[in-house]
Amino acid sequence: MIIFDLKCAPQGHVFEAWFGSSEDYERQQARGLVSCPLCGSAEVAKAPMSPAVGAKGNQGEGLPPEQVKKLLGAMADAQKKMLETSEHVGPRFADEARAIHLGEAEARAIHGQATPEQAGELREEGIPVAPLPFPVIAPEEEN
Structure with missing residues (x-):
């Protein structure tokens, strides 16, 4: 890492x-x-970035690599579960999120792609959106 x-x-x-x-x-x-x-x-x-300087022997070094790996794995598992229970709407994400927010579409969990501008507009409209912590390969991108 x-x-x-x-x-x-x-x-x-x-x-x-x-x-x-x-x-x-x-x-x-x-x-x-x-x-x-x-x-x-x-x-x-x-x-x-500031250079990485080793800690003194009497100071903690942060989380051990095994614990960092475990935490990242837990985050990846949580994202996987969220994706399994949400609908992939691809590039229609901004339109679908807006329609759900306005009550014009069925309320459901969705994920997909949005440009930074689209995501900003959704936030300005009070529609909660957030990027996923790990990249997702959309169904059409899989081999």
Whole structure:
């Protein structure tokens, strides 16, 4: 695992993101899967980071790698369960979320794709949306 400090261009939000490797970050970035968790912008780049300095022997080193792996696995399992109980609406996500919010469509859990602009508009309209913590391969993208 590698942690990068990332920064969105439009708002300047700085946030941490975890990736399996530098190559994983590059692949996800190229596919448009990396976005700001605060504003949804996909205009994200690596931010300057302070160098990793080892802790003194008398100080804690944070969570052990095994515990981090266990916690990430639990998050992935929770996301999988949520996806199993929600409907994939693909690129129609913004329209479906709005229709559900306005009572024009059946209330149900959905997931799909939205541009950062669409996600921002939904939030401005009071419609709760959030990016998933891990990338999802949509049914039409599977091999």
